[in-house]
Amino acid sequence: MKSRYLLAACVAGLLTLPVWAQDAYPNKPIKIIVPYPPGGSADILARDIGQRLSAAWSQPVVIENRGGAAGMTGTQAAARSPADGYTLMLTASGPQAIAPSLYPKPGYDPIKDFAPVVLTSRYPLLMVAPANAPYSDTKQFIEWATRNKGKVNYCSIGPGSPSNLAGELFKSMAGIEMTHIPYKGSAQALTDLIGGVCNLMFDSVATSGPQVKGGKIKALAISTPERAASWPSVPTVSESGVPGFSAITWAALFAPASTPEPIVQKLNAEVGRILASPEVRGRLDAQGGLVGGGTPAELRSFNEAEIRKWAKIIKDNGITAE
Known part of the structure; x- marks a missing residue:
């Protein structure tokens, strides 16, 4: 009798095991939501990763572009999946690190609603100036701005953009005054900078880099903590006048919260292997990006730190998306 009860208990236990434990993952198509229209850096990277995941695991990987509301529409959909x-999201720093502080009701919590998988890429910002400006590096600009107090400005690609937030962070850390001039995108802003x-x-390196190489503007510094291999002669802001400065955009792969840890x-392991491939590194380098990597725990800590950093800048400067 006892053995019969034991057998029944074992069968019941097996029936209650989660699907991922019963079947090898993945055993059906995977969908990666990209909360932006096709053609952007996140979309290109998602398709590259998707193709390589499909080849490695012999399962289709479908990219679903769900743009809108500064990336929040697709992010909401991913959070509710x-x-x-079998539903993942490859997104950028905007929805995951900036939008929650910029908008009163983004419709998701970037930490509670997602399981971090891996940081896929980082994208430096170039600190650029007119080609004929009387300063050629960060220290010279700070000295010039100090002498011309009340007359200095910086332009950005729009309120609440990484371009705007980096400018405010630099202003605060450098201890100078600058008036913000927002534009609707890089094209017009670069025209007025030229x-x-x-x-x-x-x-971004992708938009300002060609103008630097063409001699129309000059690069004073790069915003990453370390120099970029694609711009080796350009010093970092941190090493050339503002120690500790770092302002980047980034992309990462997330899954809905409560996705089983083994999955x-x-x-993480497979996408990390993909990111280490020379082909992916080469394509990211061509876009001005740097390969990511690391553990899910490291991504969570990084995301939390980014949220805190930009929340303070947004609050201290009364920045809104309008």
């Missing part, structure tokens, strides 16, 4: 490892309307700008770890 089943936590089974024309001397703006004194300074933090902009998260399997994804």
Whole structure:
């Protein structure tokens, strides 16, 4: 009799095991939500990773672009998806580190609603100035701004953008005054920077880099903590006048909260292997990006630190998305 009860208990236990424990993951198509329209850096990286995951695991990987509301629409959809490892999200720092402080109701919690998988990439910002500006590095700019107090400005690609936040962080850490001039995107901002309307700008390598190489503007510094291999002669802001300064954009892979830990770890290991490939590194380098990597725990800590950093800048400067 006891053996019969024991057998029944074992069967019941097996029936209650989660699906991932009964079947090898993955055993059906995987979807990666990208909360942006097709063609951007996050979308390109997601498709690259998706193709390589599909080849490694012999399962289709579908990219679903769900742009809108500064990335919040797709992020909301990902947060509400089943936590089974078959819906993932490759997103950028905007929705995960900035939007929660910039918008009163983003519709998700970037920490509680997601299981971090792996940091996929980092993207430096170039600190750029007009080609004929009377300063050529960070120290010279700070000295010039101090002498011209009340007359200095910086332009950005829009309120609440990484370009705007980096400018405010630099202003605060450098102890100088600058008036913010917001634009609707890089094109117009760069035009006015080239024309001397703006004194300074933090902009992505992808958009400002060609203008630097063409001699239309000059790079004073780069925003990463360490020099970028693709711009070896450009010093960091930190080493050339503002110690500790760091302002980057980034992309990372997340799963809905409560996704089983073995699945998260399997994804972390395989995507980490993909990121280490020379082909992926080369493509990121061509976009001005740096390969990410690391553990899920490291991504969580990094995301939390980024939220705290930009929340303070947004609050202290009364920045809104309008």
